[in-house]
Amino acid sequence: MRNASPHLDDQAAGLRRLATRAPVRVVAVASGKGGVGKTNVSVNLAMALAASGKSVMLLDADLGLANVDVLLGLNPRWNLSHVLNGDCRLEDIVVSAAGGLKVIPAASGIRKMAGLNPQEHAGLIRAFSELGHDLDVLVVDTAAGISDSVVTFTRAAQEVVVVVCDEPASITDAYALIKVLSREYGCRRFHVLANMVRGAEEGQVLHDKLTRVTDRFLDVTLEYLGAVPYDEYVRKAVQRQRAVVEAYPASRAAAAFKKLAERADKWPVAETVSGHVQFFFERLIEPRPAEAGAWA
Numbered sequence: 001m002r003n004a005s006p007h008l009d010d011q012a013a014g015l016r017r018l019a020t021r022a023p024v025r026v027v028a029v030a031s032g033k034g035g036v037g038k039t040n041v042s043v044n045l046a047m048a049l050a051a052s053g054k055s056v057m058l059l060d061a062d063l064g065l066a067n068v069d070v071l072l073g074l075n076p077r078w079n080l081s082h083v084l085n086g087d088c089r090l091e092d093i094v095v096s097a098a099g100g101l102k103v104i105p106a107a108s109g110i111r112k113m114a115g116l117n118p119q120e121h122a123g124l125i126r127a128f129s130e131l132g133h134d135l136d137v138l139v140v141d142t143a144a145g146i147s148d149s150v151v152t153f154t155r156a157a158q159e160v161v162v163v164v165c166d167e168p169a170s171i172t173d174a175y176a177l178i179k180v181l182s183r184e185y186g187c188r189r190f191h192v193l194a195n196m197v198r199g200a201e202e203g204q205v206l207h208d209k210l211t212r213v214t215d216r217f218l219d220v221t222l223e224y225l226g227a228v229p230y231d232e233y234v235r236k237a238v239q240r241q242r243a244v245v246e247a248y249p250a251s252r253a254a255a256a257f258k259k260l261a262e263r264a265d266k267w268p269v270a271e272t273v274s275g276h277v278q279f280f281f282e283r284l285i286e287p288r289p290a291e292a293g294a295w296a
Helices: 008-019 038-051 080-084 111-115 117-131 148-156 168-187 200-217 232-239 252-264 277-282 289-295
Strands: 025-030 056-061 103-104 137-142 159-164 189-195 221-229
Touching: 025 038, 025 148, 038 056, 038 137, 038 159, 038 189, 038 252, 038 289, 080 111, 137 148, 148 168, 159 200, 168 189, 168 200, 189 200, 200 221, 221 252, 232 252
Parallel strands: 025 137, 025 159, 056 103, 056 137, 159 189, 189 221
Antiparallel strands: none
């Protein structure tokens, strides 16, 4: 008997593929403000995880001002804007970087990409359900600040790394991000990473400053992930458009990123559907608490 709905067959095949995949650890890297080295952290953390033997994909989620491809010296023909426009499939835009790292590039200078609506997020879900890559880790480099896009991506991840540096505005804006995620979306646990520190104690001091404020006003846990030292080799790697862990593996910064990757690799992985990449994108279009009440 001939099946009258080949489309349903395609959907069933896709669900079977997803069901057989191992859970994926989804890590969002965020910061309250720009200029703290967040994207550099995302790139090097992802690269260090890939170097440890993990299958890693890096999603550039700074959708309108993307620069992961620039930092890695990539020249992608397509990006997420082309997927949403229907010009190509998600599979077509995935590019390979050094060390086997897979990268999903976003667009730069396209204002529309910075404010996707729920229907466009749904298009991303469909695209990711068809992605054939088996992954261990998905690292999401969010935009800076507390825009809707940043909140959406961070609340959808399993682990949130908040990058701070020794600037008052960095601590203030990091607190603002944590406040929004905890009070409005129920996020309770964050990892704090101190970047560009001048000494071994500075990172712990930055974490303690942030913790003193959150302990007073918020019901959250801030776990100290570690620190990356200020290192001229990071600047040299950026100029060469390479990750410092790949360009200068013996540098102090590279050693720090390797330690961070080792710690991140010990985080528990969800054993339910929430561990799959497609669930991450399903959460991107979940209604906010206020919206959910409006539909009730």
